[in-house]
Amino acid sequence: MNKKIYSIKEITNYIKNKFNTDKVLNNLWLTGEISNFYHHNSGHMYFTLKDKDAKVKTIMFNSNNRNLKFKLEDGLKVIAHGYINIYPPKGDYQFYLDNIEPEGKGALFLAFEQLKKKLKNEGLFDNDTKKSIPLIPGKIGLVTSPTGAALRDIISVIKRRFANVSLLIVPSHVQGKEAAGEISAGIDYLNKRNDIDVIIIARGGGSIEELWPFNEEIVAKSVYKSRIPIISGVGHETDFTIADYVADLRAPTPSAAAEMVVANRVELKKHLNNLFSSLISSIKHKIKSDKNKLKSLAEKRAFKDKDGLFANNLQRIDDLSRRLNWSMEKIRNNKNEKYQILSNKLDSLSPLKTFNRGFSYTLNNNGETVKSIKDISPGDIILTKLKDGTLKSKVLKD
Amino acid sequence: MSKEKINFEDAISKLEKIVEKLEDGELSLDDSIMEFTEGVKLVKYCNGELIKAEKKIEKVVKNNNNEFGETITFNEEE
Numbered sequence: 001m002n003k004k005i006y007s008i009k010e011i012t013n014y015i016k017n018k019f020n021t022d023k024v025l026n027n028l029w030l031t032g033e034i035s036n037f038y039h040h041n042s043g044h045m046y047f048t049l050k051d052k053d054a055k056v057k058t059i060m061f062n063s064n065n066r067n068l069k070f071k072l073e074d075g076l077k078v079i080a081h082g083y084i085n086i087y088p089p090k091g092d093y094q095f096y097l098d099n100i101e102p103e104g105k106g107a108l109f110l111a112f113e114q115l116k117k118k119l120k121n122e123g124l125f126d127n128d129t130k131k132s133i134p135l136i137p138g139k140i141g142l143v144t145s146p147t148g149a150a151l152r153d154i155i156s157v158i159k160r161r162f163a164n165v166s167l168l169i170v171p172s173h174v175q176g177k178e179a180a181g182e183i184s185a186g187i188d189y190l191n192k193r194n195d196i197d198v199i200i201i202a203r204g205g206g207s208i209e210e211l212w213p214f215n216e217e218i219v220a221k222s223v224y225k226s227r228i229p230i231i232s233g234v235g236h237e238t239d240f241t242i243a244d245y246v247a248d249l250r251a252p253t254p255s256a257a258a259e260m261v262v263a264n265r266v267e268l269k270k271h272l273n274n275l276f277s278s279l280i281s282s283i284k285h286k287i288k289s290d291k292n293k294l295k296s297l298a299e300k301r302a303f304k305d306k307d308g309l310f311a312n313n314l315q316r317i318d319d320l321s322r323r324l325n326w327s328m329e330k331i332r333n334n335k336n337e338k339y340q341i342l343s344n345k346l347d348s349l350s351p352l353k354t355f356n357r358g359f360s361y362t363l364n365n366n367g368e369t370v371k372s373i374k375d376i377s378p379g380d381i382i383l384t385k386l387k388d389g390t391l392k393s394k395v396l397k398d
Numbered sequence: 399m400s401k402e403k404i405n406f407e408d409a410i411s412k413l414e415k416i417v418e419k420l421e422d423g424e425l426s427l428d429d430s431i432m433e434f435t436e437g438v439k440l441v442k443y444c445n446g447e448l449i450k451a452e453k454k455i456e457k458v459v460k461n462n463n464n465e466f467g468e469t470i471t472f473n474e475e476e
Binding site for chain 1: 406
């Protein structure tokens, strides 16, 4: 009998050939749980796929795992595609994995959750490291696509609001594999300039795949280390990206991001206007109440002087007061004029200049301002300061 | 206003405090006038800051080495 004796190599190749020609083993999906996960320096991943009754050695080559969005880890339940074959040096059969999905939820969803957890632990979302957005930024750095809807929306908001802001666009892809690196480089570039007050990173709506660059770690890191405050305006209101969590302020949409920067200016103009009005009415009130005190003081017989000095002064004060009111009316009627003009007018109304219109004040002999009738007694010498000199008077007896 | 460099945010909050003080009415006429004068300066400053910015839309272009280079006016018709 002619015995056929095989070498190990020969029989292994024979078996390998069986595997190679088997329809099922060459193209199959497996479901199982990852264990003994090991990511080798070479980039290849080694682990075991198992269920409660069996296990299979698994390898995922560098070339297949390079673009994996989420992280493989022990305990993760997956659905995996590949083929099973022999590894002759070890005499093992193993699963050569080329495509893997987390079971139940999408790969991107899982990747998002994993990165979110990691960056949160690293402190990138901490509120106390977030910078405040300047109230009136002069120049906005905008990292976005030069042809995208986001840019159009932002420009139209700025034009509609007549905002006095400049925009520096840093063109970048906002989807595809180049995008994350470009967005990150754009942010870094703006940080090297010294004329940017706030950065907006923006993109119009899209699928989770299209928004993905804003979920990449490289973008998150650039946003985090930016010394310039960053507003993220990515996708629609319901889209949350990693960049949103790291940014100093999240805007629900690109337009909203522009509004946040520009609306401030409109609100602040109103606020300044209100402060300005309060400033004027409070000083008017002060002058009026002091005038009334003076009036009642003058009505005392002690001050009914023959020369009519006080009466004249009172008349001047009335005149001054009328002119102040008249000027204020004029200012109010000219609301459409610019603030600059208002401010100049106000300045001309400053009580510092009221000396020119006949206002005076009175000192006692020690040079102290006389604020009350109690400060002086009959017989005292008082000094009345006028625009062009000092009037010296003696207080008559009551 | 103090000679130190003041920013818009600080100026507004200073102005708010001045208005508050004046509205309280506790100050003497002299002090009221001093505060008022300071307030007017702050209003002028804030207003200047609000209207001063330029309105330009520009974009950065990359040079041959794929580095960010010069800044040119952005043409919206692009």
